[in-house]
Amino acid sequence: MARVNYRDSDVALMARMMRAEAEGEGKLGMLYVGNVIVNRAVANCLDFKDLRTIRQVIFQVQGGNFSFEAVQKGNVFYQRAREAEKRLARQNLEFWRQHPGKFALWYFNPYAPCPPTWYDQPFAGQFKNHCYYEPKAGTCASVYSG
Numbered sequence: 853m854a855r856v857n858y859r860d861s862d863v864a865l866m867a868r869m870m871r872a873e874a875e876g877e878g879k880l881g882m883l884y885v886g887n888v889i890v891n892r893a894v895a896n897c898l899d900f901k902d903l904r905t906i907r908q909v910i911f912q913v914q915g916g917n918f919s920f921e922a923v924q925k926g927n928v929f930y931q932r933a934r935e936a937e938k939r940l941a942r943q944n945l946e947f948w949r950q951h952p953g954k955f956a957l958w959y960f961n962p963y964a965p966c967p968p969t970w971y972d973q974p975f976a977g978q979f980k981n982h983c984y985y986e987p988k989a990g991t992c993a994s995v996y997s998g
Contacts, residue, residue: 856893858945862906866945867937869910872922872929877980879940884979886944887953895957897992906945952977955995956984 858866866889874881892900892909899919903909912919922929953959958970959982966983968975973985987995 854946855890856904856906856945858906863938863941863945864933865910866906866941867933868929868931869920869922870940870944871931871934871937872926873920874982875928877982879936881980881982882937882940883944883948883950884953884956884982884984885959886941887949888956888959888984890944891953891955891957891995895987895992895995897994898957898987900957952979952984955986957987957992957995958985959983 866886869889870882870885874885877884889906889909892903892912893906896902899914900909900912903912910920910923918924949955953976956976958973960970961981962983963981966975966978970983970985973987976984976986978984
């Protein structure tokens with residue numbers, strides 16, 4: 853059973869985002885970004901209350917800006933989805949979860965060492981240039997069960 857309900861259009865949208873955010877980090881890096889996208893769709897907590905679809909997650913606006921920089925600035929995001937990234941997106945939507953993105957709700961590239969917290973959320977781990985952060989214990993049980 854899929855972690856979140858989805859349609860083919862969601863697969864293509866997610867594939868574009870994964871590529872735009874982490875193509876330089878290879879398949880594994882794109883899968884970690886996919887973990888964060890799906891985790892946000894299943895998390896009903898913190899900044900992600902009432903987000904239930906991949907489209908809502910990807911086009912979420914916080915503080916007047918899109919949550920994902922690639923939506924706002926990324927020319928790669930606006931290219932057509934490729935089959936390789938669609939396969940990766942389907943993996944995330946169906947089942948694939950792995951540390952450090954397994955329970956992460958945030959990631960970013962600090963262009964420096966990863967800070968121990970990000971907006972008061974604990975560091976989960978790093979893969980290549982991206983730092984991943986999980987919700988604080990007791991603040992978002994749905995991300996751990998979903």
